Amino acid sequence: MTSHKITLIEGDGIGPEVVGATRQIIEATGVKIDWEVCQAGAEVFKKGLSTGVPQETIDSILRNKVALKGPLETPVGFGEKSANVTLRKMFETYGNIRPIQEIPGVATPYSGRGIDFVIVRENLEDLYAGIEHMQTPGTAQCLKLISRKGCEKIVRLAFEFARAEGRKKVQCATKANIMKLTEGLMKHTFEDVAKEYPDIEAYHIIVDNCAHQMVKIPEQFDVIVTTNMNGDILSDLGSALIGGLGFAPGANIGDTYSIFEAVHGSAPKYAGKNNINPTAVLLSGVMMLRHLKEFEAANQIEQALFRTFAIDKVLTRDAIGDKGAASTTQLTDTILRNMGKPYPDYKKREYKSLKLPHVPNVPDFVKAIERSVLGIDVFIESILPADDLGLNLERIAVDTSFTLKGISCRGVKVYPDSGLKLDPTDLFRCRFISHDKSDVEDAKIYDLLERITPHHRWTHLEKLNVFDGIQAFSKDHGED
Numbered sequence: 001m002t003s004h005k006i007t008l009i010e011g012d013g014i015g016p017e018v019v020g021a022t023r024q025i026i027e028a029t030g031v032k033i034d035w036e037v038c039q040a041g042a043e044v045f046k047k048g049l050s051t052g053v054p055q056e057t058i059d060s061i062l063r064n065k066v067a068l069k070g071p072l073e074t075p076v077g078f079g080e081k082s083a084n085v086t087l088r089k090m091f092e093t094y095g096n097i098r099p100i101q102e103i104p105g106v107a108t109p110y111s112g113r114g115i116d117f118v119i120v121r122e123n124l125e126d127l128y129a130g131i132e133h134m135q136t137p138g139t140a141q142c143l144k145l146i147s148r149k150g151c152e153k154i155v156r157l158a159f160e161f162a163r164a165e166g167r168k169k170v171q172c173a174t175k176a177n178i179m180k181l182t183e184g185l186m187k188h189t190f191e192d193v194a195k196e197y198p199d200i201e202a203y204h205i206i207v208d209n210c211a212h213q214m215v216k217i218p219e220q221f222d223v224i225v226t227t228n229m230n231g232d233i234l235s236d237l238g239s240a241l242i243g244g245l246g247f248a249p250g251a252n253i254g255d256t257y258s259i260f261e262a263v264h265g266s267a268p269k270y271a272g273k274n275n276i277n278p279t280a281v282l283l284s285g286v287m288m289l290r291h292l293k294e295f296e297a298a299n300q301i302e303q304a305l306f307r308t309f310a311i312d313k314v315l316t317r318d319a320i321g322d323k324g325a326a327s328t329t330q331l332t333d334t335i336l337r338n339m340g341k342p343y344p345d346y347k348k349r350e351y352k353s354l355k356l357p358h359v360p361n362v363p364d365f366v367k368a369i370e371r372s373v374l375g376i377d378v379f380i381e382s383i384l385p386a387d388d389l390g391l392n393l394e395r396i397a398v399d400t401s402f403t404l405k406g407i408s409c410r411g412v413k414v415y416p417d418s419g420l421k422l423d424p425t426d427l428f429r430c431r432f433i434s435h436d437k438s439d440v441e442d443a444k445i446y447d448l449l450e451r452i453t454p455h456h457r458w459t460h461l462e463k464l465n466v467f468d469g470i471q472a473f474s475k476d477h478g479e480d
């Protein structure tokens, strides 16, 4: 029998209890695992390491390629970035897979409806790149960066995951109706890639309706692929449908490395109280076993767990309240006693190994044959009325290569006056278009900025790119 080397991070708060229980149960399957126990999280931050992840832990994951991880806390005052996010980014685990499956014996308002779907969330891009700037003392900005390569990887992973689990439908949840370029890139990529998977039904759904449908008819979903922030919110909503965070497992999957962890955090108020639910981490361990192709061991754990809940009625406080609740160790012991016993209603899924998509690892994944710059958007901090700012910028632009096309505030046209009564802020987007609508050289942009600078405080600028004849920028509300 092969022995698997796995990096084990116990984590903070309730981590050691839930990971300890999971380790015992996995070992009871007889699968040979050589655990390399490593540190990360609160204690590491306290020692002054700002990432919260020591080099020994990084080296261990680099060697073993698979990790099972308890929740990590980001203690306030010790480093700004979450060690969880650092690990996901460091090992390029671009896919966050979060199954939402009804668990036998766990009563919820949806019990008996057969909820069984998976959220495949992009894990590295979007607003969670965490690139933020205060543009003015009163206006903050967070960059939402979405790449075609990132979309292609996650969409292909979703279709491959559907095939590995014998699922029939993939839905892509985006807000492409509003964010046509960023969320739209995910939608278009999904529509392109879907053609290569004719055996799987593919639909787009607007993300807010997806949330509504998840609550109304959750059993309609099979696989949902989505951008990072959408996926974060939808998956927490999903966990509530099946009993709460104590039951929601997850996996971070990349081309080379995989990190398995529950959706929940370190729940510090329950640390050491022996009353939390280890199921989410245990089911993350089940996902890890399937990743290691230990399909029988994974099925064995699921059956023992379902027996424990549905036949023995042993459940923790989060599932049934304080009265009659089992402790973490009582639940673990019952699962251990049930190992090897079948669960009568077990729906055995024919799992196949996940075929990881091979998306070329090149930085210029998409190349434009023709490209030009039509003008620039200059973002200006100002307390002037929009008309005064507009007239002033028109005067400044007189001898330059540009015409002021218009000004907007929070995406709505404020100059030329649209007649709307808007509540302005102190940041304006001022759109300058090149007179001859030809490709603008940088020298002309510098010239315009030099003329603006003595009169106004500009905060940043964006080039108005045209790629292969298509305008690659959004219009304001009210802009023609």
Ligand code: NAP
Binding pocket: 014, 018, 070, 071, 072, 073, 074, 075, 082, 084, 245, 246, 261, 262, 263, 264, 265, 266, 267, 268, 276, 277, 278, 280, 318
């Ligand atoms: P949390 O730790 O997930 O806990 C929120 C609530 O969920 C708990 O108070 C509890 O609800 C319930 N819960 C979570 N896990 C449970 C379990 N295994 N059994 C039973 N109930 C469970 O979220 P948080 O309090 O917002 O975050 C605490 C720390 O965890 C923070 O430092 C955060 O940064 C970190 N965090 C880490 C990860 C990760 O490692 N991936 C993820 C999220 C958060 P009741 O209060 O209703 O009983």
